[in-house]
Every structure is written in C-alpha cells, then in structure tokens.
Amino acid sequence: MTPRGDTASFLNALRDPKRAKRLLGAIKELTAEPVAIMEVCGGHTRTIVRYGLEQLLPKEISFLHGPGCPVCVTPRERVDMAVALAQKRGLVLATLGDMLRVPGSSGSLLQARASGCDIRVVYSPLDVLALAKQNPKKTVVFFAIGFETTAPTTAALLERCLMEGIQNVKVLVNHVLVAPAIEALLKEDGSRIDAFIAPGHVCTITGTAPFEPLASSYQKPFVVSGFEPWDILLGLHNLLGMIANKETGVKIAYTRAVLPQGNPKALSFIERFFDVRESFRWRGLGNIPKSALRLKHEFSAFDAEKAYAGVFSSDSKPDPEACLCGEVLKGNAKPSECGLFGQACTPQDPVGACMVSSEGACGIYFRYKGRVPA
Amino acid sequence: MCLAIPSKIVELRGPGLAVADTLGTTRLVSLDLLEEPPSVGDYVIIHVGYAIQRLDPKDALETMDLFLDLLGTDDDA
Ligand code: SF4
16 A cells, blocks of 8 residues: 555545545535535636536536636736836846736737747746846846735745845736735625635635635635645535535635644745735736735835836736636636637637636636536 | 645755655755745645645545544445
8 A cells, every 4th residue: 555645645535536425425415505606716726627526516506716816817017017127138037937928918928038038937936046146147037926825935035135145136026915806806796706715825825814804794604725626625515514504704624734824934024025005906807905015115126116117118908808807707707608718719829818827717628628518 | 836736855955945856756945934944754835936834644634534434424445
C-alpha cells in the first residue's frame, strides 16, 4: 500500500468516486428546495465543470459561477496601462502568463511583445527579483494582479527589494478584494444567490473575517471550501445543512488549509505595503467602492502608476458589446449563452478575458465542454 | 494561479527559500509568508511561488474518513 502521507494517494482519496458517492448520498438526503449556490472562485468552477459535479447532484442544486478569476476581472484600462509601460524603452514588463492574451484597447501584451516590447512571463514575483538582478540597467515593472492570496506575495517581493537594496523594481498594482465584489452582487436587484462557497486560498490568507459581516448583513451561509471534488461536495454538504437549519455565518470545510484567523504574517505584509483604493473598476462589475489595493504613499518609489503617470492615456475602449463576460462574472449567464462562445471567441483568439484564463468560466467551459449540459 | 496540490519541502535554501516537490516537479519557493519556517518533509500550499500555509495530508485524510464514518452511509468494501 502507498504510504498515507504521500501526495498522490492523498489526491486519489480526494478524487475517489467511492467516497464521493457516499457524500453525494448524504447531499441528496439534505436537498429539499431548489437552491442557487455561487462558487466564488474560478478554481472551484474548474473542479465543478471538470468533474461534471453539477450532473451528479440533485437537479435542485445549481451553481452560479462567481467573479473569482483575477485575470477576468482586471479591466481593459489596466491592460492598456501595462501595454503603454511595455512600450517604454529600457523597461522590462513582467507578467503572469494568463495576462498576456487579455485583449486591451489596442491589442494584448502578446501583440505588444510581437512588435518588439520586452515582456517576460513570470511564474512568481520571485522571478521578478531575479530579472531585476539580471537587468541592473533596466527597470523591471511587475504587472501585479490577483486577490488577497496574491497581494502578500507582491508585498513580500517589495520587502526583499528593500532588504537587498534592489532599486530597479516597480509594480503596477491591480490587487483586488473579494468581499466588496460579493457585496456588490448581493446588492444587485433580483440577486438569486442563496449561499456561497467561499474562496479557499483567499481565506487561507484572510481567514473568515471579510465574509462574516456579509453573512450577517445579508443573512446568507458561507462555507470555505478546497479545490478537489471531495472539497466541493463537503462544502456543499455543509451549506445544505446550514440552509436546512436556517443558519447564516461562515464555516470552514477546508480545514486542512484554512484557519479562522487566516495567515497573520501574510496579512501583516498586506497591511504594511498597501492601503485600500476609494474605488476600482472591475471588468463586468463596474466601479466597486473600497474593492482594491494600492501601494501606500511611503512606498511610492515602487509605484509604477506614479512613476509613469504621464504615459497612461485615459481613452480606453469599452469591452465589445457582444461579449457577455460581465454577466458571466456575476453568475447571471453561462458561457454557452454567449453567441461568440467557441466560435468567434476561443482561448487561442479570445474576445473577452473570461475566455483567456484557466480560471475564467468561458475558458473552463471551452476546455471541458463535453461535460457541460447543453 | 492557485496550486491546490500539497507540495513537499525537500530542501531548505536560506534565506527564506526552499525547494518544494509537487508530484515530482521541483521548484524554488519562498517561505517569507509562513509564520514559522517549515522543516524538510513538511507539506505546504504554494501560490505563485510562495508557500502560504502548512498542511498535513495524513491528518486531512483521517479527518475525511472519520467524517464518512460519522455519515454512517455504506462502507467502502
Ligand atoms: S465566450 Fe468570449 S465573448 Fe462570450 S462572454 Fe465569454 S469571453 Fe466574452
């Protein structure tokens, strides 16, 4: 027998159809009324679609795919800013791979790179540090996107720069906060969301605190779940139990990776380097108050937004009208409802950001489309 | 962006760096965001090259099977 501590056997257990079946049985017993559950995170959407979970569950349970895809929610004008920076001489723009294909007003970063801009794909902010050391005469600008999970990694990069006296790194900060976006969805007229599967790794950092006020103000149950099929089913089981008991609040089903208080060290990194913007525009969701981070004034030396304020133009084009990304990100439409899906819009040649990312609903449906109900 | 698969620390490389093994693929990861530095053999969750939490797969597996026992549905043969 494989040793129990081994990663592979652990993953097999989390994907084991037999165990899943037993949990599915318990879920069926708890299902009564129709219930619409939003899984906030794109990682959850991927598991649900990839393993065809919706088809295995009672028809009363439906999933609304949420806005938890950082690439998808980064609006066009921020991509335009990155493209404008990349066109500067003596500058290296570093970005995570998925951002490369996101369409901007005048093309994507991929197109900018093809036209000769120095754009490097990095896997981690750690690579940015290495790039800066290898290119001491150039400024390396990191196009930083992502939620609370990623913000501390950007902060840790800057901390290393300070410690090692590296002065040729700047960051274009686009970090966003999940809870204000969830609140924006709950405030929409006719919101259909009954309960939430809360994002696992965001909560690894933040703990349950950002979601507690939402649960109590809007009287909704939240369960923090992991990313394997077992985790989603366990989260669902907890949620249905809460619904049956008319409970609200935030529970953690992903106990192996999430503590109620989160990761205090990572939170202290966020606190030290960032403060909250008055407002930030999300793709599809529009302006949301207090929903994003920016560098604190004392760290302006790292702030690409300040250093290059002159190169950004303010005439970004709106997203193409036929693209339903906005409605997809709010859980109001499934990708297959978009007329362009799989035809004019594919991962190779995306019209909207939701098709680009491996965490975007359109990209996920495209990749696993055989498993999506018509 | 999220790498949900537990990765095993196989080598510590100061300062604040380690080599982690994710299902046979190894890479350099930062330990800057961990409250306490892990030891070789510990499992962590990695997000864009940073270990963000330690976890214990063995413990998690036991919790899972305990939960199934409590559910009291059919035993897996
Ligand atoms: S399929 Fe493409 S065009 Fe349609 S909503 Fe998705 S990203 Fe937008």
